[in-house]
Amino acid sequence: MYEFFSEHQLYIVLTIVLICWAGIFGYLVRLDKKIQEVEKSIH
Amino acid sequence: MTKKYLLGLVLTIIFIVSLSIPMVPFPQHWYEFPIIPGLEEKARNIFFHVPMAWVSVIAFITSLVYAIQFLRKKNSLDDIKSASAAEIGLVFCFLATVTGAIWAKFNWGMFWNWDPRQTSIFILLLIYGAYFALRSAIDIEEKRATLSAVYAIIAGLTVPFFIFVMPRITTGLHPGSGGDPNGNGPLFQSKGMASNMRVLFYLSSIGFCLLYFWMWNLRVRIQKIALTQEEKSFHE
Amino acid sequence: MKSVLALFLKDVSSEMRTRYALNALVMFVVTSIAITLFAIAAETSSSLVLAGVLWILIFFSSMSGLSRTFVSEEERGTTLLLQLLAIPSVIFRGKLLFNILLMMFLNLITVLLYLLLVEDFIVKNFGIFSLTIFLGTLCLATSSTILAAIVAKANTKGTLYPVLSFPILLPLLVSVISLTKLAVEGAEWTKTIQDFQVLISYLAIALTASLLLFDFIWKE
Numbered sequence: 001m002y003e004f005f006s007e008h009q010l011y012i013v014l015t016i017v018l019i020c021w022a023g024i025f026g027y028l029v030r031l032d033k034k035i036q037e038v039e040k041s042i043h
Numbered sequence: 044m045t046k047k048y049l050l051g052l053v054l055t056i057i058f059i060v061s062l063s064i065p066m067v068p069f070p071q072h073w074y075e076f077p078i079i080p081g082l083e084e085k086a087r088n089i090f091f092h093v094p095m096a097w098v099s100v101i102a103f104i105t106s107l108v109y110a111i112q113f114l115r116k117k118n119s120l121d122d123i124k125s126a127s128a129a130e131i132g133l134v135f136c137f138l139a140t141v142t143g144a145i146w147a148k149f150n151w152g153m154f155w156n157w158d159p160r161q162t163s164i165f166i167l168l169l170i171y172g173a174y175f176a177l178r179s180a181i182d183i184e185e186k187r188a189t190l191s192a193v194y195a196i197i198a199g200l201t202v203p204f205f206i207f208v209m210p211r212i213t214t215g216l217h218p219g220s221g222g223d224p225n226g227n228g229p230l231f232q233s234k235g236m237a238s239n240m241r242v243l244f245y246l247s248s249i250g251f252c253l254l255y256f257w258m259w260n261l262r263v264r265i266q267k268i269a270l271t272q273e274e275k276s277f278h279e
Numbered sequence: 280m281k282s283v284l285a286l287f288l289k290d291v292s293s294e295m296r297t298r299y300a301l302n303a304l305v306m307f308v309v310t311s312i313a314i315t316l317f318a319i320a321a322e323t324s325s326s327l328v329l330a331g332v333l334w335i336l337i338f339f340s341s342m343s344g345l346s347r348t349f350v351s352e353e354e355r356g357t358t359l360l361l362q363l364l365a366i367p368s369v370i371f372r373g374k375l376l377f378n379i380l381l382m383m384f385l386n387l388i389t390v391l392l393y394l395l396l397v398e399d400f401i402v403k404n405f406g407i408f409s410l411t412i413f414l415g416t417l418c419l420a421t422s423s424t425i426l427a428a429i430v431a432k433a434n435t436k437g438t439l440y441p442v443l444s445f446p447i448l449l450p451l452l453v454s455v456i457s458l459t460k461l462a463v464e465g466a467e468w469t470k471t472i473q474d475f476q477v478l479i480s481y482l483a484i485a486l487t488a489s490l491l492l493f494d495f496i497w498k499e
Contacts, residue, residue, distance in 0.1 A: 005149060012149055013087045016142045020091050023138040024254070027131065031261060038269045041276070114495055169446040176442050180433040186499045190429050193492045197425065197447060200488050204450035204481065 050253065057250035088146050090244055094251035095139035096164060101252060102132025103167065105259070107199040110192035120267065122188035125195065126178065127262040131255060133171040140164050163205040170198045282365060286373025290348065291380075300381070304344045308389050311336050316396060329400040330459040333393055334452060337386055337419070342441045344381060345423040348374045349431035362497065371493040375424045382420040386412060403465025411462060414478045415455040421482060422447055425489040428496045451481055 005012055109125035112118070143161060144154045155161065177194055181187040294300060315332055352358045361370055390412055393400060402408045423444060430440045454474040461471055 009085050009149070010087075012085055012145065013091075016088050016091055016145060019142055019145070020095060020138055023134055023141075024258075027134045027258070031258075031265065034265050034269075038265060038272065041269070041272050114492075166446050166449060173443045173446060176439060177429070177433060180435050180439055182434065186432060189495055189499050190432055193495055194426075194429055194443065196492060197422075197488060200484055201447050201450055204477070 050257065054250060054253055054257075057246050057253075085146065085149060086240075088142070090247040092139065092142045092146060093244070094248045095135050095142060096160075097248055098251050098255045099132050099136035099139055099164070099167060102128045102135060102255060102259075103170075103199070103202070106132060107195055110195040110199075113188060113192045114196075117185075119184070119188065119270065120263075122192065123266045123270070124259075124263050125192060127259055127266060129171060129174055129195070131258050131262065133168075133175070135255065136164065136168050136171055140168055166205055167202075170202075174198070282369045283372045283376065286365065286370060287376045287380075290373065290377040294377075294381075300344055300347045304340060304381075304385055305388060307343055308336070308340050308385065308392065311340065312389070312392050312396060319397070319399075324399050326400055326402075326463040327460050329397060330463050331456055333390070333400070333459065334415075334456050336389055336393070337415075338448070338452065339441070340385060340389060341382055341419050341423060342444060344385060345378055345420065346427040346430055346436060346440045348378055348424070349427045350436055353431045367494045367497040368490055370497065371424070371428075371490065374428075375421065375489075378424050378427075379417065379420040382416045386416045400463075402462055404462045407458065407466070407468065407471055408462035410475075411455060411458040414475070414482070415451070415458075418451050418455075418478055418482045418485065419448065421489065422451070422485040425485075425493060425496070428493065432496065432499055450477065454478055454481075 005015075106125045106128040109121045109128065113121035113125060140161075143164065147156060147158075147161070148154050151158075174191060174194060178187055178191050181190060315336065319329075352361060365373075394402070426440065426444050426447065430436050430443060433439055454477040458471055458474045458478075461474075
């Protein structure tokens with residue numbers, strides 16, 4: 001694992017990019033749930 | 044409405060550019076980056092890791108500004124803005140910590156080195172955590188808003204200490220900090236960064252900042268609707 | 280100033296009547312030093328590590344003691360009476376005075392016991408050491424008093440207090456620990472100027488911010 005990453009450094013960049021987007025995506029999913037709750041309270 | 048589409052267009056361009064170029068395996072021509080000693084291809088992390096840290100600081104500042112606004116005018120909308128900014132700031136702060144730890148593992152050999160900047164991002168994480176612990180411990184809305192605003196201001200006052208004092212006390216590993224022999228100023232100001240890389244870095248930072256403000260705006264609007272809905276059901 | 284003193288004396292006399300905080304805190308200090316002694320029993324530990332351990336003891340004893348001042352008012356239901364009788368800044372200064380006295384007394388006991396019982400802990404420059412303890416206690420009491428006022432209004436008082444305090448006290452703890460290490464090493468006074476500057480500016484900022492913000496907390 002460690003050796004693979006230190007040889008192919010671009011994959012470290014890939015991991016970091018994926019983590020960033022996963023975090024932002026996770027937050028957006030949470031936001032979506034909040035919207036659903038509000039929608040329920042309106043109807 | 045046109046403003047929103049414009050924002051969407053700008054964001055799309057910025058993200059396509061800042062996503063694709065760092066991922067191209069053998070970049071040539073204008074997107075060819077000179078190799079920074081000790082960083083090599085890992086240098087591309089800077090387009091993602093550094094904006095995360097910046098956004099978490101910007102979110103903290105927005106939260107602080109609206110906390111002060113709330114104490115001055117006692118408008119519950121300001122509390123919503125302050126808390127939403129802190130919430131998104133927590134997400135970005137967490138991302139900055141995790142991505143920084145991974146980068147540190149491959150550059151400095153360990154996930155956590157207690158480098159001054161690592162310490163300060165950790166403190167920021169602790170402050171955000173304490174802020175939400177305080178908010179969840181108070182039931183009455185107005186009380187919660189006031190107390191958390193006061194806490195945000197007190198915590199904000201200690202932040203300059205970390206930024207200015209900590210790096211001087213312990214030597215750092217980040218480029219541009221005290222322990223770096225050939226560094227004068229952060230990496231994006233030094234000679235090590237080529238101009239095309241610098242343009243890309245600023246583009247990416249602007250993109251993430253815009254994304255943050257958009258997310259914040261969405262969060263505030265949802266909370267606002269929920270608030271008015273609550274008041275409506277209360278009156279009925 | 281007179282009313283500040285009156286409030287301070289009221290706190291002291293109500294504390295002397297029950298001795299609740301005092302007894303419990305002295306016992307807390309004694310037990311935690313005993314645990315430290317058991318833990319390092321036969322080992323020879325370096326003075327530098329022991330300097331850090333000393334501040335862990337002081338941090339946690341102050342965390343368990345300092346929140347009492349406002350929580351006790353809240354528990355006995357005397358907050359409303361105080362709100363009617365005195366202006367907020369007077370209350371804050373009275374409470375601060377009481378907290379400083381309490382912490383001074385407690386830290387004196389802690390440091391004396393620590394110096395007596397932990398044999399490996401040898402301080403070479405006693406001037407720096409005592410000034411550090413004095414200034415550190417002052418800073419700790421000042422910034423904890425305002426947080427105690429916040430915590431007194433929340434639901435989970437006991438556990439929340441150290442969580443809220445730690446990030447705010449950290450710049451203080453970092454410089455205080457490095458000062459104690461310098462005192463243990465027997466460094467010159469000139470080396471300590473930077474850390475003392477940090478402590479003094481921290482004290483000034485904590486004091487002005489608390490005085491400005493206490494109104495908002497107290498009115499809730």
